[in-house]
Amino acid sequence: MAHVQGSAHLAFDPPGPGSWLLDAVHMPRPFSRYHGTLFPSAMFAGFSECCSRYGLLLDGLQYSMVQGLGYFQVIPAEPESVPERFGKAEKALASKLWRSDLDRWDREVKPAAVKQHMALQAIDPSKLSDEELGHHIERCTEHLSRMVKQHHAFNAAAMLPVGDFIASVSEWTGLPPSAFMPVLRGFSPVSAGHLGELDQLVAAIRANPQALALLASSAEPGDILARLRSAPGDVGAAATAYLDIVSYRLLDSLDLGDATAIEVPEVLVSSLRMAVDKGAPDSSHAGRAEVEKLRERVPAEHRANFDELLEEARHMSRMRDERGLYSDVWAAGIARRALLELGNRLVAQGRLHEAAHIVGCDPDEVRALLSGATSPGADELAERADDRASLHASDAPPFLGEPPHGPPPLDGLPPAVARLMRAMGTAVGALFEPSQATSDAGTVRGTSASPGTHTGIARVINGPAEFGRLQQGDVLVTATTTEAFNIVLPLIGALVTDTGGLLSHAAIVSREYGIPGVVGCKVATSQIKDGARITVNGTTGEITPA
Structure with missing residues (x-):
């Protein structure tokens, strides 16, 4: 059993046999109890689905929440599925399956997700009866679970091409990945905050003196956004289109326990002012000379492969962020909105101290409160909120259970599955591994x-x-x-x-x-x-x- 220094009442017991690694990259703070109840099974289902499709010898990552923090372990594929996966891996690599995944994402998955988000978002929870609100919360919760699964069903498409590029270029050149990763720059505009709807809003405001004056005014940020949305003509239409997309996205989290963009309107207004002043954000593209300098380090016999791998990594770059932004990052904000409405009603009834404390309930507890239950009470939920606010991943053990060990060797595997497993291992390592550099008092x-x-x-x-x-x-x-x-x-x-x-x-x-x-x-x-x-x-x- 491990204890957090300074928080001795919190026990960190392994959730099962084997080694469990702390995910401080995605969960620097504890997940809310509501979201933490949904995430592990939905995430595993999505990741397992894509591992099977690509023939990876993994069944995904199994998460378990310990004091609200995410610990995970790698689950290998079932032995009886291995021969079939060898064939799947060969086909996935030969067909560049990630490209068809991206095409499916663009044509079917993302448009359907946006339509579902908009339909739920169009419902104003404050206008619903208590019974209707309960049903709405259930729909939002089911939607969020589907969107978590959807996000992670595209993990392989987002990670394999870039992992393959990193592993191969490192081998060919002997360079550390930090020396050549900038050549991928410029192929994921969404990662730089670029949206076509923002471009249209910026153009509409620049062409409208009243809108420019409003944006520059000292009015409250929330009022500025509301007045832009209700403005006549192009400004109102553009503001509505932009705010409908960004307002209920979580601002910097994957957890509905944290704020959405519309809850911090000063950020939206500041970003909009800067876009109107300097232009909407866009990616900074890597220069041709930068690429050629790296290419010259690659042995001549591998340069054609280098060109192909660079093209694949660049082509798939936007999948890294899009699969979250248009899936659970948005769905979680919509679910949060519905839960906060319930929280407001419970505050008005004296059953909750703050509306946001509602996320400290699990879904079953929320259902019970909707049915009139008195437990968990206001004091208990306030204590849960305090506990969540006081704990950070930096306070927790980096692993639980057995000491971590490296992945099994790839020797003896068929070339296709070995290459894909190397690519996935490289990508996961590049996602989670912190620097080994040591800081001192001055640096x-x-x-x-x-x-x-x-x-x-x-x-x-x-x-x-x-x-x-x-x-x-x-x-x-x-x-x-x-x-x-x-x-x-x-x-x-x-x-x-x-x-x-x-x-x-x-x-x-x-x-x-x-x-x-x-x-x-x-x-x-x-x-x-x-x-x-x-x-x-x-x-x-x-x-x-x-």
């Missing part, structure tokens, strides 16, 4: 994720509700980021995280937007002081006082 060190230097004010952000403190040009220092973070990206000048590797979301978005990024620092949020003036060197992976 915080991590993995160089995006080159360049920037000097600015450090904003140490502990959760999405604090994003309103960000000012243009600040350095965001945080434990981790997710796909939903893209809305605030245009505001910052550099990005520093405690967790994650070269394929973590923070690394990808800093490259896409062309800002310096250093990830996996481990001690950034504890060592860098909020409000300090610092210099981030994304080329060397160092952060120093300015």
